[in-house]
Amino acid sequence: xxxxxLPITVAIPTYRREAVLIDTLIALLALEHRAAEIxxxxxxxxxxxxxxxxxxxxxxxxxIRWLRLDRPSIPQAMxxxxxxxxxxxxxxxxxxxxxxxxxxxAHHAAHAMATDLLVAGRVIxxxxxGLDHCASAPFHxxxxxxxxxDEFMGGNFSIRRATAVEVGGFDENFVRVAYRxxxxxxxxxxxxxxxxxxxxxxxxxxxxAGSGGTRTYGEHLTTWRPDHAVGAYYYGLRTHELGVFAxxxxxxxxxxxxxxxxxxxxxxxxxxxxxxxxxxxxxxxxPIRLAPDKNPHLT
Numbered sequence: 333x334x335x336x337x338l339p340i341t342v343a344i345p346t347y348r349r350e351a352v353l354i355d356t357l358i359a360l361l362a363l364e365h366r367a368a369e370i371x372x373x374x375x376x377x378x379x380x381x382x383x384x385x386x387x388x389x390x391x392x393x394x395x396i397r398w399l400r401l402d403r404p405s406i407p408q409a410m411x412x413x414x415x416x417x418x419x420x421x422x423x424x425x426x427x428x429x430x431x432x433x434x435x436x437x438a439h440h441a442a443h444a445m446a447t448d449l450l451v452a453g454r455v456i457x458x459x460x461x462g463l464d465h466c467a468s469a470p471f472h473x474x475x476x477x478x479x480x481x482d483e484f485m486g487g488n489f490s491i492r493r494a495t496a497v498e499v500g501g502f503d504e505n506f507v508r509v510a511y512r513x514x515x516x517x518x519x520x521x522x523x524x525x526x527x528x529x530x531x532x533x534x535x536x537x538x539x540x541a542g543s544g545g546t547r548t549y550g551e552h553l554t555t556w557r558p559d560h561a562v563g564a565y566y567y568g569l570r571t572h573e574l575g576v577f578a579x580x581x582x583x584x585x586x587x588x589x590x591x592x593x594x595x596x597x598x599x600x601x602x603x604x605x606x607x608x609x610x611x612x613x614x615x616x617x618x619p620i621r622l623a624p625d626k627n628p629h630l631t
Contacts, residue, residue, distance in 0.1 A: 334365055338440045339420055340490070342367040343413030346427035347375040347404045348544035350383045353427045360425075361395055365437045368419050370396045373409040406486070406510040407502035411622055414501055417493050426487035428541040438534035439490040448495055449527045450518075452481060453488035453534030461537070476532045483518040484528055486510075488536050499524050501622030503570070505614040511563030519571050553589050556599045561607025562614070569615040577608060 342360060346353050353372075360370060372387065379387070391398040399416065401409055414422060421443050423436065435453065442451040455473040465474045473485050499520050506513035518528060552560035561584070568576035581604045585597045 558606030
């Protein structure tokens with residue numbers, strides 16, 4: 333029999349999300365089989381009064397643990413989640429989702445079958461609703477076939493806390509939108525001999541809120557800022573895939589968007605060059621990860 337309270341900490345990094353965050357929490361609390369703990373890793377400077385009030389009420393009722401963080405950083409928030417989690421399994425979720433009933437039970441069951449892996453759940457995007465994904469090939473995260481995969485999506489995955497800490501947690505040098513932080517963590521995890529499995533029964537619907545989160549930093553096609561580019565180059569440096577420095581700038585401007593607006597090509601290339609330089613600086617100072625001795629400090 334499945335227990336009504338599962339030994340899982342749900343960790344939700346959130347940034348500048350309001351009503352959709354509350355709706356996400358309400359949906360998780362309404363599940364028949366609930367997590368023993370929900371950590372809200374809140375990087376928002378100041379919420380709307382209604383959001384602040386509702387989060388305070390949930391925290392006072394011990395429905396959630398509401399942790400206020402001092403700066404926006406996805407990997408830092410996730411590392412705090414690993415350090416603060418009271419349960420052996422940590423399930424990281426986006427802050428704008430609608431969970432299906434079996435989300436938590438499927439994650440729990442997958443870890444019961446094998447003790448040292450990362451479980452990636454199914455993510456259905458708004459434009460994928462109602463489509464038949466049974467025969468989907470190649471693999472994508474709305475698919476329905478369980479399998480081993482090389483990388484995961486950050487908005488629906490679980491891992492044993494001890495395993496994540498042992499491989500160093502998440503590298504906080506993945507700044508701003510933290511592009512490719514999942515790929516770099518996957519690289520380290522698989523290099524340590526662990527596996528990543530896709531479990532489609534652990535399903536949620538991503539609402540893709542139009543504001544807040546990574547969308548705070550604008551759209552990668554239109555901005556001159558390197559916030560969306562830096563992660564790709566830092567990942568290349570960390571994993572010795574240096575070909576990204578030659579191929580990504582060309583791919584960044586070889587789009588239909590730029591074909592129709594060629595005057596934006598210099599803007600995009602400026603963002604790519606800024607990302608290269610920023611990534612090099614981050615690489616030279618070294619990664620910022622959880623210390624391997626399992627103490628709650630960073631190194």
